[in-house]
Amino acid sequence: MAEITYNRPEFAGVADDAQAQVDWPAYRRASRPELLAFVVALAAAAGAAAIVETGDVVQRPGAFATVAAVSILGFAFAGLLWLQARPWNGLGPLLLRLAAVSFVGSLAGAPSPWLFLLGNAALWLLAVGTVWALAAFPSGRLDTGGRLLVGFGGAILLGAWLPRLLLSAHGVGSSFIGRCNGACPRNVALVWDRPGTAHELQIAQGVSRATLGLAIVAYLAVRYARASRPRRRIVLPVYGVALLYALSVAVVGIAVDVLDHTPSSSARFLIVATRLLFPLGFIAAILLAHAYAGTALAGMARGLGDSSSVAAVEDLVRRVLDDAGAKLGFWVARFGVFVDRHGRTLELPPDEEWGTWHVFDRNGEKTLALRHDPALSDDPELVQAVGSAALIALENRRLQHNLFDSIDELRASRRRLVVAAASERRRIERNLHDSTQQKLVALRIQLELAREQAPTGTPLRARLARMGDDLTDALDELRAVAHGIYPQLLTDEGLSAALHDTAPRIPVPVEVDADDIGRLAEETEVAVYYTCLEALQNVVKHGGEIVNARVTLRREGRTLHFRIADDGAGFAVRGRPGGTGLTNMTDRIGAVGGSIAIRSVPGSGTTVEGRIPLGEREEVNHR
Amino acid sequence: MSEDERSYTVIVAEDAYLIREGIRQVLEGEDEVEVAEYCGDLPSLLHAVEGHQPDVVITDIRMPPTHTDEGIQAAAALHESHPDVGVVVISQYVSPHYALRLFEHGSGGRAYLLKEHVGHRIQLMEAIREVSRGGSVVDPKVVDVLVKARTKARNSPLAQLTPREREVLAGIAEGKSNAAVAKSLFLTKRAVEKNINSIFSKLNLDDDVDVSRRVIASLLFLADTELETTDGLPKQEQQPSPH
Numbered sequence: 010m011a012e013i014t015y016n017r018p019e020f021a022g023v024a025d026d027a028q029a030q031v032d033w034p035a036y037r038r039a040s041r042p043e044l045l046a047f048v049v050a051l052a053a054a055a056g057a058a059a060i061v062e063t064g065d066v067v068q069r070p071g072a073f074a075t076v077a078a079v080s081i082l083g084f085a086f087a088g089l090l091w092l093q094a095r096p097w098n099g100l101g102p103l104l105l106r107l108a109a110v111s112f113v114g115s116l117a118g119a120p121s122p123w124l125f126l127l128g129n130a131a132l133w134l135l136a137v138g139t140v141w142a143l144a145a146f147p148s149g150r151l152d153t154g155g156r157l158l159v160g161f162g163g164a165i166l167l168g169a170w171l172p173r174l175l176l177s178a179h180g181v182g183s184s185f186i187g188r189c190n191g192a193c194p195r196n197v198a199l200v201w202d203r204p205g206t207a208h209e210l211q212i213a214q215g216v217s218r219a220t221l222g223l224a225i226v227a228y229l230a231v232r233y234a235r236a237s238r239p240r241r242r243i244v245l246p247v248y249g250v251a252l253l254y255a256l257s258v259a260v261v262g263i264a265v266d267v268l269d270h271t272p273s274s275s276a277r278f279l280i281v282a283t284r285l286l287f288p289l290g291f292i293a294a295i296l297l298a299h300a301y302a303g304t305a306l307a308g309m310a311r312g313l314g315d316s317s318s319v320a321a322v323e324d325l326v327r328r329v330l331d332d333a334g335a336k337l338g339f340w341v342a343r344f345g346v347f348v349d350r351h352g353r354t355l356e357l358p359p360d361e362e363w364g365t366w367h368v369f370d371r372n373g374e375k376t377l378a379l380r381h382d383p384a385l386s387d388d389p390e391l392v393q394a395v396g397s398a399a400l401i402a403l404e405n406r407r408l409q410h411n412l413f414d415s416i417d418e419l420r421a422s423r424r425r426l427v428v429a430a431a432s433e434r435r436r437i438e439r440n441l442h443d444s445t446q447q448k449l450v451a452l453r454i455q456l457e458l459a460r461e462q463a464p465t466g467t468p469l470r471a472r473l474a475r476m477g478d479d480l481t482d483a484l485d486e487l488r489a490v491a492h493g494i495y496p497q498l499l500t501d502e503g504l505s506a507a508l509h510d511t512a513p514r515i516p517v518p519v520e521v522d523a524d525d526i527g528r529l530a531e532e533t534e535v536a537v538y539y540t541c542l543e544a545l546q547n548v549v550k551h552g553g554e555i556v557n558a559r560v561t562l563r564r565e566g567r568t569l570h571f572r573i574a575d576d577g578a579g580f581a582v583r584g585r586p587g588g589t590g591l592t593n594m595t596d597r598i599g600a601v602g603g604s605i606a607i608r609s610v611p612g613s614g615t616t617v618e619g620r621i622p623l624g625e626r627e628e629v630n631h632r
Numbered sequence: 633m634s635e636d637e638r639s640y641t642v643i644v645a646e647d648a649y650l651i652r653e654g655i656r657q658v659l660e661g662e663d664e665v666e667v668a669e670y671c672g673d674l675p676s677l678l679h680a681v682e683g684h685q686p687d688v689v690i691t692d693i694r695m696p697p698t699h700t701d702e703g704i705q706a707a708a709a710l711h712e713s714h715p716d717v718g719v720v721v722i723s724q725y726v727s728p729h730y731a732l733r734l735f736e737h738g739s740g741g742r743a744y745l746l747k748e749h750v751g752h753r754i755q756l757m758e759a760i761r762e763v764s765r766g767g768s769v770v771d772p773k774v775v776d777v778l779v780k781a782r783t784k785a786r787n788s789p790l791a792q793l794t795p796r797e798r799e800v801l802a803g804i805a806e807g808k809s810n811a812a813v814a815k816s817l818f819l820t821k822r823a824v825e826k827n828i829n830s831i832f833s834k835l836n837l838d839d840d841v842d843v844s845r846r847v848i849a850s851l852l853f854l855a856d857t858e859l860e861t862t863d864g865l866p867k868q869e870q871q872p873s874p875h
Contacts, residue, residue, distance in 0.1 A: 442724060443648075446724055447648050447650065447651065447724070448650060450651060450724060450747045450748045451648070451650030451651050451653070451654050453748040453751060454651065454654030454655075454657075454658070454747075454748070454750055454751030455654060455657075455751065456751065457751030457752055457753075458654070458657055458658065458751055461753060481748060484748055488724070488726060497725070498725075498727055498729055501700050501701060502729065506729055509729065510727045510728075510729050512781065513728075513777055513778070513780065513781030513784075516784075517784070518784050
């Protein structure tokens with residue numbers, strides 16, 4: 010795993026933090042202007058329908074009105090959705106403008122010649138705008154091919170439609186579905202009525218439209234072929250409807266403009282449907298992006314359960330983003346750099362080329378950088394979802410690390426305390442044994458020699474003898490005290506010998522079964538020894554008149570099991586939380602990483618039982 | 633023992649000056665004992681044994697270099713290199729564990745004495761004599777610890793013994809001969825023998841005529857343990873002193 014230094018400020022309060030700070034891809038609530046815009050769009054749709062219905066210009070006002078209304082609402086809804094989900098993207102405003110243009114286009118159903126002209130111009134503009142929108146999808150910007158397509162559309166508008174308008178008395182009723190009912194309103198833009206030229210222009214226009222349609226198909230095909238896997242997924246909904254739209258443009262160009270064919274009403278319906286579907290593709294693009302992000306999040310959540318390492322998290326991110334080049338950078342606050350999964354410093358590209366790196370912040374601090382396919386910049390929901398999930402996983406690991414570090418630290422410090430206390434006890438016992446006890450023993454020898462030299466039968470000799478006996482008593486007491494402070498045998502011979510040696514000193518019968526445990530780490534031996542002692546003292550205190558105790562130590566693999574059981578009076582454990590010495594025992598055993606439990610039933614004795622994990626260096630049968 | 637009208641060459645190893653002086657004062661009053669050398673640690677003790685070929689070594693249990701169980705190590709080493717040299721280990725530890733450790737390589741010619749009893753001339757001399765002829769001695773206080781612990785246990789086999797028999801068993805564990813037990817308990821030798829027969833049948837122990845084996849058997853019984861003895865056999869015959 011990468012060497013990552015985490016800088017979590019505080020342990021407490023992190024949980025609140027974590028909940029509050031995850032920055033989900035915002036489904037922000039629709040703002041007032043947007044609601045207003047939507048109301049305006051509804052009104053516009055209704056208005057457009059009314060204009061067409063009352064205009065009595067087109068053959069099928071009902072169908073034309075429906076198409077106009079659906080087109081306005083579709084573009085408006087798509088535009089608002091984009092504006093909301095991708096505020097930085099130019100497509101939202103563009104789609105909204107197309108909604109407005111659609112509204113103006115409905116004027117093609119109006120009886121006024123000027124309005125009729127304006128409506129038809131708008132419908133042409135809408136066609137060019139549609140090409141613009143699909144070429145700019147999904148980034149909102151036009152590449153060279155896109156500019157050429159839009160330019161081509163504009164050229165048809167200016168080079169074929171506009172001259173026709175100027176040269177034909179009735180040649181402007183170009184709205185496909187809005188074919189004039191009988192005579193179209195007068196062409197107010199007519200300059201010079203040249204029907205022949207106008208017809209040639211119409212053919213040229215048809216050929217151009219067909220060419221444009223095919224060019225769009227080719228353009229989409231090339232872009233799709235070149236796209237990375239993530240981008241293909243992103244563009245599919247819009248490219249799907251765009252393909253239908255482009256084909257319909259081509260077909261209409263040939264059939265209607267060039268061949269002057271009048272399509273059947275069902276064919277017309279199909280062709281119009283492709284135009285109505287067009288805004289739906291943009292709506293679907295956003296909804297599918299959210300849906301995919303949701304799926305990805307679920308995948309992350311599932312995968313993170315098994316991901317135990319930073320590398321695994323990174324692999325999961327790659328899989329979920331479907332982006333083999335995805336990479337995570339982890340912020341190391343201490344050095345102010347991002348590092349990769351191997352702990353190497355990552356150089357993020359400078360800000361102006363930021364496209365592929367996404368940096369996640371928390372509390373205004375950098376935490377995580379995600380390098381992804383540039384196409385995923387157009388899928389921010391996904392990047393946000395995946396990045397946030399990865400962040401949570403890493404935070405979680407970080408918390409765990411902190412927690413485990415704290416626990417380890419605490420345990421190490423408790424262990425040090427136990428060891429320090431034990432070595433201090435041992436030092437005192439050494440001093441007593443080597444200095445005080447030694448001097449008293451020497452004195453005892455001298456006293457004995459003095460007694461021998463004193464004349465037999467004299468009071469002096471008797472007094473010296475008595476002094477010797479008193480000194481012997483004092484020595485016994487001192488020896489007991491020294492042993493209580495620290496049994497030398499524990500250091501010299503280990504736990505088993507020390508317990509065997511101590512058992513006879515306990516005022517109740519104690520059986521010790523502790524062979525074959527070998528030598529253990531000093532702190533383990535000390536902890537278990539004093540725990541046994543404490544438990545045995547409890548047996549003496551609470552066991553009652555007739556009681557036997559048994560100390561059992563077993564070593565199973567890397568675990569030491571110990572049990573101090575008696576057949577005495579027992580007691581209610583609940584009733585005396587502090588009085589059993591359990592706290593001391595728990596502290597001692599806990600300090601060496603073990604656990605301990607006490608069971609006692611009045612009338613059925615008491616059992617103190619626990620286990621301690623043993624380290625590598627603890628050898629069996631080492632004397 | 634009166635038949636030993638002879639002198640013992642002794643080496644004393646004790647690092648504590650006060651104790652060493654005490655031992656010196658005790659032994660200076662004994663004509664039978666000639667102290668060849670006083671040492672302060674294990675290596676110099678082993679070196680002195682090579683140089684003086686002593687009859688008996690009196691050694692502190694805890695000495696330089698490691699201050700752990702040098703006395704027992706010395707006894708073990710001498711068991712290999714000089715099986716005829718008796719060893720009296722003097723100790724401040726009343727724990728039977730150390731006495732039993734001392735006897736791991738055989739109890740013959742080994743004594744375990746508490747230092748506080750070293751001033752007791754008779755006790756020390758008895759230990760010297762015993763080990764020099766392959767006998768064993770255990771400080772009564774150590775035996776007392778064992779007897780008390782064993783008596784305390786419920787269902788203890790010691791409960792079957794009469795108080796007198798317990799005293800006799802303690803005497804045996806201390807390494808006393810029948811005669812010595814009789815003398816210390818003011819009994820006839822005959823009464824002691826009867827007691828011993830009774831004890832050994834009650835405890836299901838082998839009534840070994842060899843005093844040294846009897847010591848270890850009774851000690852082990854009292855300690856309620858089994859000792860891995862590399863050599864349970866005591867020295868059968870005493871090599872004559874080289875000088």
